Amino acid sequence: MTDRLIIALAQLNPTLGAIKANLDRAREARREAWDADLILFPELFICGYPPEDLVLRSSFVTACRDAVEELARETISGPAVLMGLPWREGANLYNSVALLANGRIEAVRHKFDLPNYGVFDEKRVFNAGPAPGPIAFKGVRLGVPICEDIWTEETCETLAETGAEILLSPNGSPFERNKDDVRLNLVVARVTETGLPMAYLNQVGGQDELVFDGASFVLNADRTLAWQMPMFEEQIALTEWRREEDGWRCVPGEIVAVPENEAETWKACVLGLRDYVLKNRFPGVVLGLSGGIDSAVVAAMAVDALGADRVHCVMLPYAYTSKDSLVDAEECAKLLGVRYDVVPIKEPVEGFLHALRPMFEGTPAGITEENLQSRSRGVILMAISNKFGAMVLTTGNKSEMSVGYATLYGDMNGGYNPIKDVYKTEVYRLAEWRNSLGHVIPQRIITKAPTAELRENQKDQDSLPPYDVLDTILEGLVENELPVEQIIKNTGYDEALVRRIQHMLYIAEYKRRQAAPGVKITRRNFGRDRRYPITNAFRDGR
Structure with missing residues (x-):
């Protein structure tokens, strides 16, 4: 003894x-x-x-x-x-x-x-x-x-x-x-x-x-x-x-x-990304740097995870890409110290449109044409990955993935997504937190209105409620599995809005099944935690 x-x-x-x-x-x-x-x-x-x-x-x-x-x-x-x-x-x-x-x-x-x-x-x-x-x-x-x-x-x-x-x-x-x-x-x-x-x-x-x-x-x-x-x-x-x-x-x-709050979330995302890349033996990562908040945060996480020499950022501009986005993306790349290339997508988009013109003739332009821009970007990023071996990072946040605000075979292309389980409102907090350690994300990226820039003067809030409202509704639906009636009672939000968000959440399940894996941050991430059927006619109170 x-x-x-x-x-x-x-x-x-x-x-x-x-x-x-x-x-x-x-x-x-x-x-x-x-x-x-x-x-x-x-x-x-x-x-x-x-x-x-x-x-x-x-x-x-x-x-x-x-x-x-x-x-x-x-x-x-x-x-x-x-x-x-x-x-x-x-x-x-x-x-x-x-x-x-x-x-x-x-x-x-x-x-x-x-x-x-x-x-x-x-x-x-x-x-x-x-x-x-x-x-x-x-x-x-x-x-x-x-x-x-x-x-x-x-x-x-x-x-x-x-x-x-x-x-x-x-x-x-x-x-x-x-x-x-x-x-x-x-x-x-x-x-x-x-x-x-x-x-x-x-x-x-x-x-x-x-x-x-x-x-x-x-x-x-x-x-x-x-x-x-x-x-x-x-x-x-x-x-x-x-x-x-x-x-x-x-x-x-x-x-x-x-660490607590944004610090622990950031460190979790960085560690998950680092180990996914290194344990699967990728030489590095490549991502589209759009001048928006999501891609800027993912690029910063990638640099923290792997070092600037293993991160390749690509701007893929089209007719609707603003001058501010071009300037902001380049500045972000410089602050991070990463390789940065610009690959315009005018020719491939117009090539697709030309090939489809006989079939599409007489129909109004709309989301199909917008998605061709996103899918052209996805093809180019995958080509860079195939040629040089770096894994494509996708950059959609949980708010967007919840309601299907993402394009299959376009901006959803990629092998891993470090912010897949991070709501949009927290993405902004993460950017501010990371900048408090050293300025790597231009302030205008954080303050300007979010947009996919797929048409003239497009803003996310053209089709979605403000992200603080959306995320509150999604937290009730996804994290807490609350009935629609309870969310309306808790928040005072319009019933039609809450029901629309629930409908968008359910019908986007097929997209999430095809999404890249990403770091689990919340209590109920999509995939391992929350397993809903794709074919699903249920709606609360209906």
Whole structure:
């Protein structure tokens, strides 16, 4: 029995499916934490999280097991390891944690409470394990509740009742705004109920739409915060634990301030974009820089994520592109220090119009002709991507994607969209926040009326309500799933307007199904969180 433990918390960024690379990173982390008794890794670290249907491949599960057994053999010396992996027993497949010590796998515990809501569908691929008991390590009984196991009372209560002395919780908890407060309150509840201290370890990094923000922490049994690790950054924290008269206590260590509001949203978007580009091995990104707020914010995020030398901005002007937009786009590119090219689209647009003239003759010009401009831009950006390898970034915000204010195979072209889950009103706040760190977005881009510039004197508010009104309605419809009648009562907005926005939201589902992935920021992003049918005749009160 020992009265002192050094437990390393490895807040790291795995790459999903890169089993050997994740194993090598685990080895590196052990070397960095060589003086620790034990090192804790995030949920399913050896394969990355969430592995989704990859775990249905027997070869994938076998490769994970082989890698963990290889690491276990190395624990004859140095710190022991708590490593997450998919674990098969007979016909059952579990989301598990293994204790690696003394050259072997000494114990395995399985996740008991499988999440099946929002972005999670673990019941699709995993079996729920039995209620876990503590793991004996150096005479200390360690409870290891895995992620969702701490979101309900049962697992932690069972561990406390069966003699656990310290709770170590490996997590793969995706970012959404203000979720760090939710997690802290959750752990406070578990600590209060059990009377045990808890180390909450979360993964960091981007995985497709999801961003894992880290923000790991340790809470003592008296509910005092002993450690707070950073958000959106890798870190290995060596936490010291001592046995006292009333139980184990973590010696207070570093308390890092975590970002809030626009700062955390910006950092989440940047991390998600960076990891999507780098983990998929793109050399850089290319995007259309229109002189508008959305593309300027995305360009700034791309520079923060990848560096100016890996960002290529292209202005694609047509007859309706204003002189202000040309000036603003060029200034923005100069402030960001990126490569900037101008490719006029007059010839391709007129080529399409010429080819279609016999069929379109006698019909009035309208949205079809406007969309040809957007689609010409999309073709050119994709050609640049094909020629030079950079991935196209698309720049539509959540407000536009909600109501279908976007052109398929045009401005929706692209491999990734960092602001896909950011409403338009927040895009403006993000621009102001980023400029407070250093002026990179011209002020006129922030203050001028938003426009797609697809016809003379066009403004977004020709067909949409003001964005503060639109976003309030959308928050009710999308984030809170409120009935139309409740939104009208809450806001006082015109009933016809609210119903029109609901109709636009529903009929744009087919576009969203074809949209590029983008960073999850809100509680209900399109795709993983909010799964509505394309064919949908339902309307509230109808």
